[in-house]
Amino acid sequence: MAGGEVRRRVVGVVLAGGVGRRMGHSRPKQLLKIGGRSIIEHTLAVFERAPEIDEVVVLMAPGFTAEAERIVARGRFHKVRQVVEGGATRTESTWRALQALGPDECDVLLHDAVRPLVEPRIISDCVEALRTHSAVNVAIPSSDTILVAAPGPSGEVIREVPDRSLLRRVQTPQGFRLSVIREAYERALRDPGFAGRPATDDCGVVLRYLPDVPIHIVPGSERNMKVTHPVDVHIAEKLIELASRAAPVPAGPDAHRRALEGTTVAVFGGDDIGTRIADLATGYGAAVHVFSRTGSGGSGVRVEDPASVAHALEQASKQSGRVDHVVHLTETAAAGEGRLDEADGEAVRETIAVNHLGPVNIARASLPYLRETRGHLLLSTIGSRADSPAERSANASLRCSTDAAVVALTQALADEWADLGVKVNCVSLRSTGTLPGESSPGDGDPLPPPPDVAQTCLNILTSDVTGHATGTPHTP
The missing domain is CATH 3.90.550.10 (Spore Coat Polysaccharide Biosynthesis Protein SpsA; Chain A)
Incomplete structure (x- = not known):
């Protein structure tokens, strides 16, 4: 001016x-x-x-x-x-x-x-x-x-x-x-x-x-x-869905520190991604607790067990005095790939328990803490390797069903908890967050690098969005 x-x-x-x-x-x-x-x-x-x-x-x-x-x-x-x-x-x-x-x-x-x-x-x-x-x-x-x-x-x-x-x-x-x-x-x-x-x-x-x-x-x-x-509602909903796949951009260079300093972040699962989120958030002044089934630290938290999840959050709250952000990173080992008619019963039960019941347990156990801090719940899905609906569904019916359930859970909870000041979002660990017509990684490189996923998670946690299902931008 x-x-x-x-x-x-x-x-x-x-x-x-x-x-x-x-x-x-x-x-x-x-x-x-x-x-x-x-x-x-x-x-x-x-x-x-x-x-x-x-x-x-x-x-x-x-x-x-x-x-x-x-x-x-x-x-x-x-x-x-x-x-x-x-x-x-x-x-x-x-x-x-x-x-x-x-x-x-x-x-x-x-x-x-x-x-x-x-x-x-x-x-x-x-x-x-x-x-x-x-x-x-x-x-x-x-x-x-x-x-x-x-x-x-x-x-x-x-x-x-x-x-x-x-x-x-x-x-x-x-x-x-x-x-x-x-x-x-x-x-x-x-x-x-x-x-x-x-x-x-x-x-x-x-x-x-x-x-x-x-x-x-x-x-x-x-x-x-x-x-x-009436038809405009359906068109607008689809456009908003596509727009929400783009991860929010931080509001300035100090946005992460302003949002995270002095807060407590609890991360469930993710192994390498969870560790990277912890490193980033700790660097911005947050206290971070990582709970993994098999990762380093051996906390042995099984998200399909509500008592195990509740105990983990109670432990984080006692150690840090509060819980502001809860991150759920779904287990890619239980992705639910392959034909449904060829899957054995145990694999079906494990996929549904880990990737659907797990987020439900985490959400239920998190609310008492997040209500106090007006915090943020970030769920996750496996996501798809491609933007094509045919490629997205082929040989992955279980994964598609649990992903859809988590997205629906995210949007419903965002509405249910809005009056409490709690934000709820979802990040796709595989989807690249590109819109139709934009470039995305090929099938040979389906998963964005863990640093990119971790950064996307932090960008969402420090934003004001709620009810979004976001992809992870891919860095070539």
Whole structure:
């Protein structure tokens, strides 16, 4: 920022006033859950993590403000300053939000709560654009041909087919200097004809009532979709699932030390990976206890035995005074590879006991400690060698079933324990955390190196995510 330039406050306004009539639900669509969290929680998390955003105001559907306040408290969204009840119309809701911002000039980003996949880059670009523009819109090119319809003798007919290269699909956030958007709405509300022909977005209000104010266009993203119809829920859930495979990035060079210093970490299993997690966490000031079936130290903890797990955590708590993080590293020796019809009964029982019952036992025994420290439970799966569903399932039915069970357990516990302040996530020891189309290691090198897995585990433990099933980035 240039010397002497005063940075304006940046406020994100999350518009959650809709009631979801097109979804066919009795509750607002922003409260529907996808990926283990409500849609509005996903949206608030993006704004909470955006360094450009100073504070957030939530506009909530009438009758649901108390629930929104609980979501804010449960998610520890510290940037949220107010939850304001929305009005009967979108115009009234937006006007209430603008009134809630007070008299001081600021930059405001108005964002639909039901666009939970907005990318940090878009927020950053909008804030940067508002340094030189008074109004900003996010838009993407239209891949479809758009037509203008007109009434015909027996239905609609095409009146015009505009040049597609000039058309854009509007998204949010839409950004404004507060004084500009407020003046536009004041003029609109004084216009008797506005109620009969309301604008469908905020830039439309500025364009109609402040035509001399240019509206700058910021490139959006195809992923920044609006959850409007029932099918959108399934699409958004899959996109969130894919996004959650990417391990979180530490928030600065001192993030690990700030999060781990003075804490206690209990690690179950993993042998080499568990030892590496211990070394890393100890280096950041944590007390670490590693419990292995066969590894060095010979603690002999069998995760399929609930008494053994409970005793291990009791031992860690007595020695260190607390337990803040519990890590479960599934046993690759009990991976459940091979055809189910060729597996003997003992192998089936061991695979299910170690890789499904084990995480359940660890979760149950961990909660009393993690509830006290508002800590973090990190489970794990074996994961797949490939992104192809066919390759993922072939000759690995037991492994697939236990992996799926642990992912489902992770998401369910993240929801169950959210009010307790306990985060629950899952890491795949084999999956590379790449999205479709990205490079990943071949079948000849199926497991990411232990240092990479250990670092990914620490990145998750020191993040604010919950309910995610994350892969391990592979270092060639």
